[in-house]
Amino acid sequence: xxxxxxxxxxxxxxxxxxxxxxxxxxxxxxxxxxxxxxxxxxxxxxxxxxxxxxxxxxxxxxxxxxxxxxxxxxxxxxxxxxxxxxxxxxxxxxxxxxxxxxxxxxxxxxxxxxxxxxxxxxxxxxxxxxxxxxxxxxxxxxxxxxxxxxx
Amino acid sequence: xxxxxxxxxxxxxxxxxxxxxxxxxxxxxxxxxxxxxxxxxxxxxxxxxxxxxxxxxxxxxxxxxxxxxxxxxxxxxxxxxxxxxxxxxxxxxxxxxxxxxxxxxxxxxxxxxxxxxxxxxxxxxxxxxxxxxxxxxxxxxxxxxxxxxxx
Numbered sequence: 502x503x504x505x506x507x508x509x510x511x512x513x514x515x516x517x518x519x520x521x522x523x524x525x526x527x528x529x530x531x532x533x534x535x536x537x538x539x540x541x542x543x544x545x546x547x548x549x550x551x552x553x554x555x556x557x558x559x560x561x562x563x564x565x566x567x568x569x570x571x572x573x574x575x576x577x578x579x580x581x582x583x584x585x586x587x588x589x590x591x592x593x594x595x596x597x598x599x600x601x602x603x604x605x606x607x608x609x610x611x612x613x614x615x616x617x618x619x620x621x622x623x624x625x626x627x628x629x630x631x632x633x634x635x636x637x638x639x640x641x642x643x644x645x646x647x648x649x650x651x652x
Numbered sequence: 653x654x655x656x657x658x659x660x661x662x663x664x665x666x667x668x669x670x671x672x673x674x675x676x677x678x679x680x681x682x683x684x685x686x687x688x689x690x691x692x693x694x695x696x697x698x699x700x701x702x703x704x705x706x707x708x709x710x711x712x713x714x715x716x717x718x719x720x721x722x723x724x725x726x727x728x729x730x731x732x733x734x735x736x737x738x739x740x741x742x743x744x745x746x747x748x749x750x751x752x753x754x755x756x757x758x759x760x761x762x763x764x765x766x767x768x769x770x771x772x773x774x775x776x777x778x779x780x781x782x783x784x785x786x787x788x789x790x791x792x793x794x795x796x797x798x799x800x801x802x803x
Contacts, residue, residue, distance in 0.1 A: 504685025511721035515666065515751065517794050528792040531768070534655025570662035571722045595794045597748040600666065617682075641679040643668050643746045 514573040522578035551625035560584035601647040665724040673729035702776035711735035752798040
């Protein structure tokens with residue numbers, strides 16, 4: 502039996518791309534009945550770099566997180582730099598973007614997924630926070646995923 | 653502060669619509685490293701009826717569930733009858749369809765959501781199992797939701 506994820510079988514987060522993170526954050530706060538979280542900038546060129554479709558990118562995005570009982574709902578408003586978020590928003594509009602999983606062993610997991618028709622689209626992160634990779638699982642799983650390590 | 657969901661703040665499931673539930677179920681089983689679940693038919697005309705956009709419908713769908721650690725991943729392959737699943741699949745293709753929440757008090761929740769620009773798209777279920785409603789929250793939450801009671 503295959504086991505591509507190879508780790509805890511839990512969805513860490515569900516992520517949406519949006520055009521106006523302030524407005525949609527308020528709508529989610531009203532829906533869940535919780536305080537509207539502050540957003541913050543993520544991404545941008547750092548010493549490790551962000552790689553999108555094989556090229557370095559200085560794309561950034563505003564992020565907001567809603568920590569509910571069993572997982573996190575993440576909102577992303579990307580800037581106009583080339584990224585998996587901007588690509589998706591321009592092509593499909595606002596809405597669901599990916600689900601995220603915490604894993605152990607980024608390199609071996611990406612390698613195994615690559616051998617199974619799941620190419621890596623974007624990678625980034627920092628030594629002092631953690632590392633992420635977007636994997637294009639749309640051909641098989643019909644949605645995109647993000648792998649997280651060290652967060 | 654508004655609180656439209658008014659209940660436990662947990663995502664019960666994430667649901668995708670697919671064209672071939674057998675194939676995509678195998679791909680998810682390989683991804684998670686778990687056994688492929690059997691699918692079963694749901695929907696169809698029953699004495700309570702299924703209501704889609706205000707009209708009775710005999711649409712059915714094949715359902716498969718992956719119960720992972722913190723939630724369920726649901727796959728739906730609809731038949732060609734009019735339904736929120738078929739509408740979505742024809743318009744957007746395979747992929748993410750909605751997230752589901754367990755609630756208490758379907759009528760008051762649907763009423764409150766309706767007053768907040770979240771109209772009901774489809775309702776169904778059975779006395780002996782439970783009741784569901786699809787609510788169109790795309791204008792505010794940028795995705796659709798399902799409310800579940802009694803399951």
